[in-house]
Amino acid sequence: MRLNTKLIFDKKSGNSADVNLCLLSLLKEAGINASPLLLSTRDNGMHPGLPVLTAFNNVIVKAEVGEKTILLDATDKHHAVDLIAYKSLNHEGLEVDLDTETSKWISLERPKVSGKSYSYMLTMDEANKLTGKLYISSTDYEGLRRRDEYTSATNQADFIKSYKSDKPGLNLKNYEILNLDNPDEALTESMDIEVEDNIEEGGNLAFFTPLLYEKTKENPFKLEDRKFPVDFGYPTEETFRISIELPKNYVVDKLPKSEKFSLPEQSATFSIIFSQSENMVGLISKISIRKSVFTPEEYFDLKELFKNIVRKQAEQIVIKKS
Structure with a gap:
């Protein structure tokens, strides 16, 4: 599955999902293994445990950098690397592999105090x-x-x-x-x-x-x-x-x-x-x-x-x- 963000760049505006899909595109262009992560925000409620698209209302990015897996959210300049928005800390997100067109659940809980x-x-x-x-x-x-x-x-x-x-x-x-x-x-x-x-x-x-x-x-x-x-x-x-x-x-x-x-x-x-x-x-x-x-x-x-x-x-x- 090809990721096409040209329309987003042409509009020069978009929602949080659009911003993070642009980030995903840039990471892939740089040769970094990255995937979109679909999630339901805390105020939207927990997902039902099944990959039902209507249960998700946000997209962030999961990237593999060396031996480390990090979660990225480009919507706020005050967010450090691997510090996604509090609203997104809702147990699990669905990672979608665009190359193999498969998905799996990823924990959103961060162990760092x-x-x-x-x-x-x-x-x-x-x-x-x-x-x-x-x-x-x-x-x-x-x-x-x-x-x-x-x-x-x-x-x-x-x-x-x-x-x-x-x-x-x-x-x-x-x-x-x-x-x-x-x-x-x-x-x-x-x-x-x-x-x-x-x-x-x-x-x-x-x-x-x-x-x-x-x-x-x-x-x-x-x-x-x-x-x-x-x-x-x-x-x-x-x-x-x-x-x-x-x-x-x-x-x-x-x-x-x-x-x-x-x-x-x-x-x-x-x-x-x-x-x-x-x-x-x-x-x-x-x-x-x-x-x-x-x-x-x-x-x-x-x-x-x-x-x-x-x-x-x-x-x-x-x-x-x-």
């Missing part, structure tokens, strides 16, 4: 105001999501305004973003921050949650039972590192207990470590979802894991004036 990490380095003054630096690093799908948020804003000031909108007491300046146009690298952000009105006082005690803005506030899993799988789309890891230097006239009165929770076979884990050294307090929190799909039988354990995430991330450090 998409990460997001926050690092706060803060100092508390005697008025309980926090000042310092915040660094954010986002990779793969998390980086893609963040790039989309940034580029969809009117300008950087609009992006910062949106970022601050659900973070009461936060002021920031000297914002910098790196690798915005380089999706193969981690997207990194840095900023100077001030945080006010996030510490409660009672007598000579002060109470605060080290996870200032990013804690998981409620359990997303509320049903008692579930009949369908839980589909995260891709594996993720979210890490928070927070260090706070206390005023010299404060001592730690209560530090929450460090704990770790795991699902069978470490398919999902949560750990939180509280630490203290002289006038420094710290926290490291890590949530790892190591696979995309969890069965209904795994639902209860997953629900319990997130119950513990909500509980532990809300715990407060108590400090006392000495």
